[in-house]
Amino acid sequence: MNSLIDKYNIPGPRYTSYPTVPYWDEQNFTSEQWQHTVIRSFAESNAEEGISIYIHLPFCENLCTFCACHKRITKRHSVETPYIESVLNEWKLYLELFKKSAIQKPKLKELHLGGGTPTFFSVENLRYLLEGLFETVEIADTPEFSFEGHPNNTSYQHLKTLYDLGFRRVSFGVQDYNEKVQKAINRVQPFENVSRVTNWAREIGYQSISHDLVFGLPHQTWEGMEHTIRKTLELKPDRLAFYSYAHVPWVKGVGQRGFDEEDLPSGEEKRKLYEKGKKLLEELGYIEIGMDHFSLPTDDLYQSQISGRLHRNFMGYTTGKTQLMIGLGMSAISDSWYAFAQNEKSVEEYQQRVAKGELPVFRGHILNQEDLFIRRHILNLMCQLETEIEPDEVPDYLLTSLPRLVELQNDGLVNFTENNIKITEKGRAFTRNVAMVFDLRMLRKQPETRIFSMTV
Numbered sequence: 001m002n003s004l005i006d007k008y009n010i011p012g013p014r015y016t017s018y019p020t021v022p023y024w025d026e027q028n029f030t031s032e033q034w035q036h037t038v039i040r041s042f043a044e045s046n047a048e049e050g051i052s053i054y055i056h057l058p059f060c061e062n063l064c065t066f067c068a069c070h071k072r073i074t075k076r077h078s079v080e081t082p083y084i085e086s087v088l089n090e091w092k093l094y095l096e097l098f099k100k101s102a103i104q105k106p107k108l109k110e111l112h113l114g115g116g117t118p119t120f121f122s123v124e125n126l127r128y129l130l131e132g133l134f135e136t137v138e139i140a141d142t143p144e145f146s147f148e149g150h151p152n153n154t155s156y157q158h159l160k161t162l163y164d165l166g167f168r169r170v171s172f173g174v175q176d177y178n179e180k181v182q183k184a185i186n187r188v189q190p191f192e193n194v195s196r197v198t199n200w201a202r203e204i205g206y207q208s209i210s211h212d213l214v215f216g217l218p219h220q221t222w223e224g225m226e227h228t229i230r231k232t233l234e235l236k237p238d239r240l241a242f243y244s245y246a247h248v249p250w251v252k253g254v255g256q257r258g259f260d261e262e263d264l265p266s267g268e269e270k271r272k273l274y275e276k277g278k279k280l281l282e283e284l285g286y287i288e289i290g291m292d293h294f295s296l297p298t299d300d301l302y303q304s305q306i307s308g309r310l311h312r313n314f315m316g317y318t319t320g321k322t323q324l325m326i327g328l329g330m331s332a333i334s335d336s337w338y339a340f341a342q343n344e345k346s347v348e349e350y351q352q353r354v355a356k357g358e359l360p361v362f363r364g365h366i367l368n369q370e371d372l373f374i375r376r377h378i379l380n381l382m383c384q385l386e387t388e389i390e391p392d393e394v395p396d397y398l399l400t401s402l403p404r405l406v407e408l409q410n411d412g413l414v415n416f417t418e419n420n421i422k423i424t425e426k427g428r429a430f431t432r433n434v435a436m437v438f439d440l441r442m443l444r445k446q447p448e449t450r451i452f453s454m455t456v
């Protein structure tokens, strides 16, 4: 396994989209085209499957020094109200666009509050935001509403209010329970806090409770990781995200410089943390889903994998696909299936653009036919670990990638036939490497600087 790690542990995308953000063709993107694809996608999909909304709530009181999310650190809660007003105003701009299709009211199927820290916001402000949104939509019969809660500041009232507003899924950031690791990442968070919010969520009736763990953090050892997993399992979350630590200090600046490079486990040590962690989780009844995720067989995530409904987008894995996902808030990314668009990455610029009555997108990508083809296969690999290609649709570039596939097969990571590529159990850890074989935009032009985290 070690030589495989040496060979395949290279910088690579996590494929929450194809093309990946650094390969977006920003020159040929305009807000008008974006709006056009939104209207088209809305008209095509709203009546049947409904739409998804992602709301980015960026504020956190303290900086965790490992964090790669788009956030703004502040203790001033006066930022809440103007931010929420901007989000509601941005939403109104989309409502105006929807009116250009024959359908008037959006059907809301999926809603996710992410961050930053959604529970930085007061219960009253969250209620104001959500009630403002809900009065403009029809809620689907089986809505899927979820949010990210920080164990240190999620209150019983947060959980109860969001439950009453229809939320049934919550994920809590745990990362690691060892004091030395917590200090290095500037996130001191005792087990009692996680236990308290998990028990409240269960008592209130949440159907799916998830914990985020991260492997590869500074000072992590297997003994410590085992301790974290065993403590986690005392609370039996329905799902677990087991993320590989993405060390991207060149993107996030000082935030990740709270520890030294030598405090990080080596590539090989990191892979062992994952392998052993996975084994332990499986012994304890969890099933690995796609990449980075584990679920109990009773959870919807597992059910959606078996039924082939599992989908992946900027929110990570989701239990179903909607064609149109609108991302609201600073840095949020939207997906109309035919195009992607990202909002301004600073709170101020985001708010200024919305105040001017403009959709606050600053870059994006319009997908061509080739992108749509590749996107479909990369999605299949990331969700089902397998994809079927009709022999007459195999593009030329894939034929030139054949030696890479043969190599992956010789290493036991994939099996392929004329019209099928399947990732093996051994290859699961290298899913990103397999997807890269399809990534035409990256094959054409390798990045000139480090832009992706390591694949393993």
Ligand SMILES: C[S@@+](CC[C@H](N)C(=O)[O-])C[C@H]1O[C@@H](n2cnc3c(N)ncnc32)[C@H](O)[C@@H]1O
Residues within 6 Å of the ligand: 060, 066, 067, 068, 069, 114, 115, 116, 117, 118, 148, 149, 150, 151, 172, 173, 174, 175, 212, 213, 214, 243, 244, 245, 246, 247, 248
């Ligand atoms: C927005 S946070 C979750 C909500 C809340 N802010 C909290 O920290 O509890 C999303 C999750 O992303 C993961 N994450 C953040 N930075 C990461 C990185 N550099 N590598 C891997 N995972 C990371 C963490 O597991 C974190 O819980």
Ligand code: SF4
Residues within 6 Å of the ligand: 059, 060, 062, 063, 064, 067, 068, 069, 071, 115, 116, 117, 150, 173
């Ligand atoms: S991990 Fe969560 S709380 Fe910590 S800085 Fe990132 S978004 Fe904020």
